[in-house]
Amino acid sequence: MRWITIKTLRAALTMWLVVTFVFFVLRATGDPAAILLPDDIDQATLEFYREKWGLTAPLWEQYVSYWKALFHGDFGISFRNNMDAFALVWERVPKTALLGGTALLIALVIGMPLGILAALYKDSWLDRVIMTTAVFGFSMPNFFLGILLILIFSLQLRMLPSSGSGTAAHLIMPALTLGTGFAAQIARYTRSSMIEVLIRPYMRTARSKGAGPMRRLAQHALPNASVPVVTILGFKVGELLGWAVVTETVFAWPGIGRLLTHSVAVRDLAVVQCIMIILALTMVFSNMIVDLIYGWLDPRVRVGAGTASK
Amino acid sequence: MTALPDTAPRATGPSRVLGKLSHVPVMVLAAMVFLIVMLGVTFFAQVIQPYDFDYIDLMNRMKPPAPLEGFTWAHPLGTDTLGRDLLSRLLVGAQTSMALSLLGTVLGAVIGIALGFVAAHKGRLWDEAIMALVDFQAAMPWFIVALAVLAFMGNSMVVFLALMALFGWEGYARITRGLVIAAREQGYALAVRGLGAKPRWIYIRHVLPNIAGPLLVQLTINFPNTILFETSLSFLGLGIRPPMTSLGQMLGEGRDYLISAWWLAVVPGAVIFFTTLSMSILGDWLRAKLDPSLEG
Numbered sequence: 001m002r003w004i005t006i007k008t009l010r011a012a013l014t015m016w017l018v019v020t021f022v023f024f025v026l027r028a029t030g031d032p033a034a035i036l037l038p039d040d041i042d043q044a045t046l047e048f049y050r051e052k053w054g055l056t057a058p059l060w061e062q063y064v065s066y067w068k069a070l071f072h073g074d075f076g077i078s079f080r081n082n083m084d085a086f087a088l089v090w091e092r093v094p095k096t097a098l099l100g101g102t103a104l105l106i107a108l109v110i111g112m113p114l115g116i117l118a119a120l121y122k123d124s125w126l127d128r129v130i131m132t133t134a135v136f137g138f139s140m141p142n143f144f145l146g147i148l149l150i151l152i153f154s155l156q157l158r159m160l161p162s163s164g165s166g167t168a169a170h171l172i173m174p175a176l177t178l179g180t181g182f183a184a185q186i187a188r189y190t191r192s193s194m195i196e197v198l199i200r201p202y203m204r205t206a207r208s209k210g211a212g213p214m215r216r217l218a219q220h221a222l223p224n225a226s227v228p229v230v231t232i233l234g235f236k237v238g239e240l241l242g243w244a245v246v247t248e249t250v251f252a253w254p255g256i257g258r259l260l261t262h263s264v265a266v267r268d269l270a271v272v273q274c275i276m277i278i279l280a281l282t283m284v285f286s287n288m289i290v291d292l293i294y295g296w297l298d299p300r301v302r303v304g305a306g307t308a309s310k
Numbered sequence: 311m312t313a314l315p316d317t318a319p320r321a322t323g324p325s326r327v328l329g330k331l332s333h334v335p336v337m338v339l340a341a342m343v344f345l346i347v348m349l350g351v352t353f354f355a356q357v358i359q360p361y362d363f364d365y366i367d368l369m370n371r372m373k374p375p376a377p378l379e380g381f382t383w384a385h386p387l388g389t390d391t392l393g394r395d396l397l398s399r400l401l402v403g404a405q406t407s408m409a410l411s412l413l414g415t416v417l418g419a420v421i422g423i424a425l426g427f428v429a430a431h432k433g434r435l436w437d438e439a440i441m442a443l444v445d446f447q448a449a450m451p452w453f454i455v456a457l458a459v460l461a462f463m464g465n466s467m468v469v470f471l472a473l474m475a476l477f478g479w480e481g482y483a484r485i486t487r488g489l490v491i492a493a494r495e496q497g498y499a500l501a502v503r504g505l506g507a508k509p510r511w512i513y514i515r516h517v518l519p520n521i522a523g524p525l526l527v528q529l530t531i532n533f534p535n536t537i538l539f540e541t542s543l544s545f546l547g548l549g550i551r552p553p554m555t556s557l558g559q560m561l562g563e564g565r566d567y568l569i570s571a572w573w574l575a576v577v578p579g580a581v582i583f584f585t586t587l588s589m590s591i592l593g594d595w596l597r598a599k600l601d602p603s604l605e606g
Contacts (some may be wrong), residue, residue: 010445013442013446014445014446014449014450017446018450022458025458025459025462025463026462028462132337135587135590135591135594136587138590139534139583139586139587139589139590140583140586140587141538141541141542141579141582141583141586142542143541143542143545143558143561143579144561144579144580144582144583147561147565147568147575147576147579148576148579150568151568151572151576155568155569155572235448238449238450238451238454239451241451241454242451242452242453242454243453245453245454245457245546246542246545246546249546250565260454260457261457261546261548263461264457264458264460264461264548265547265548267461267464268461269461269462272457272458272461272462273458275454275458276454276455276458279450279451279454280450283449283450283451284449287449
């Protein structure tokens with residue numbers, strides 16, 4: 001299918017750009033072997049890795065072997081604890097996935113119904129209250145909301161733990177912090193998308209056929225209104241991951257984000273490089289998943305062979 | 311110059327501005343006032359500040375802000391662990407954050423608009439290459455790319471500012487390209503071309519003013535994001551670092567004293583929040599004004 005081919009090519013292009021970017025930035029800043037290996041390493045080991053990673057070869061050969069190393073999961077060694085960088089990062093993936101997934105769920109569960117309500121009662125006081133709340137919601141910096149929540153629920157009311165990830169109670173505040181801003185954005189997109197759908201002729205047709213209000217909403221309005229919302233959601237995954245870095249740091253949540261902040265602070269570049277490439281992969285995959293959902297929600301996309309523009 | 315006779319009795323000067331403002335919703339007015347104050351701080355922080363922002367007063371450590379018990383009028387917003395005046399630090403921190411974000415937003419806009427024009431004008435390969443870059447930039451979370459670049463290159467003001475400038479340029483590029491392609495075929499552009507004007511002249515003199523509205527709206531979307539970008543990085547200790555200060559840096563520092571001196575984090579956090587909020591409110595209002603067909 002042409003549509004899928006184009007999407008796959010796009011994804012491959014993005015991955016290629018990211019890897020190339022990392023490759024050149026690493027080399028622009030000095031000897032990658034010295035950067036990717038611990039500082040106190042002896043000369044013989046350094047030479048061994050130079051040889052192994054092919055750093056003595058011409059640049060284009062290095063480029064090829066860089067790709068080869070990546071395919072073998074060889075991202076260098078974290079100089080902080082001499083662990084394989086990939087293993088170190090991989091260990092953190094489930095924590096970030098749990099936080100991000102819960103936040104996304106919160107965003108959808110709060111944002112979609114509020115957006116639908118605002119659209120159904122457009123220009124009423126309810127609409128105004130929801131939309132004003134939404135503006136406040138997405139203007140709220142993540143780190144500030146997190147700190148306010150800690151102040152209120154951990155330090156004042158002593159209801160929730162302020163850091164760590166042991167129990168479900170630990171998940172509540174970080175997920176809310178990460179989720180509310182997105183809930184506000186989703187509410188806005190859902191509202192404008194619903195308003196557009198509600199005035200379409202097929203909505204009138206559905207009513208004249210005798211479909212009840214709930215059926216019209218669930219069967220006719222929602223599937224059509226959710227198409228742009230899903231698209232936006234795809235673009236927002238990157239933003240979500242960016243904010244996860246901040247949220248994880250505020251709540252000492254042991255995910256990739258906190259590892260990244262720490263690794264950047266101590267310049268543990270092997271770990272930073274590994275996180276970058278795993279993130280790029282995540283982005284590419286989530287975009288592909290969104291494209292697939294998109295095609296499933298809106299069959300015209302499949303026929304249109306990727307001519308849909310953003 | 312002689313004034314032309316005005317047939318309709320219209321108010322002029324300040325009263326006319328006031329008349330126009332009376333139609334503006336209260337929330338938007340409040341947002342405007344707040345942003346004007348922030349702009350004032352950006353330019354005059356050193357004039358207003360009661361103390362030097364780094365002045366250490368160990369006799370007055372951890373003083374609470376004004377209405378709270380134990381405050382002193384010498385430090386209306388209180389002091390931090392070293393007895394530095396919070397108000398003075400706030401003014402200078404806000405100045406740094408605002409100046410950097412304004413500069414970053416403007417640079418990003420210039421880069422984006424220029425590339426958008428090039429893509430629309432040159433077409434073909436240029437267009438493809440620039441749009442591929444736009445897609446790449448939109449696909450990668452720039453905040454995380456910035457973290458990686460700071461790790462690779464080390465933290466310096468030049469790198470930091472470059473990262474802020476490159477943040478969000480793709481939005482301007484995409485909008486400019488689309489609008490230019492659409493505007494080029496409109497009557498006024500064709501007419502000027504017919505008169506023999508050079509393409510660059512047409513773009514700058516005629517097309518740019520005509521597409522300024524949507525670009526301005528993009529600016530109001532980009533600016534709060536840029537300020538959040540700066541404050542987040544500084545909050546993590548990876549952007550603006552002591553001895554300099556910014557709103558994010560203050561918040562990050564204050565986070566360690568939530569139990570003993572919560573205001574050290576809450577006050578700068580509130581300023582960041584009200585800045586982004588004001589800009590969003592203003593942006594929404596502008597968008598509705600400039601394009602009534604847009605909803606939400």
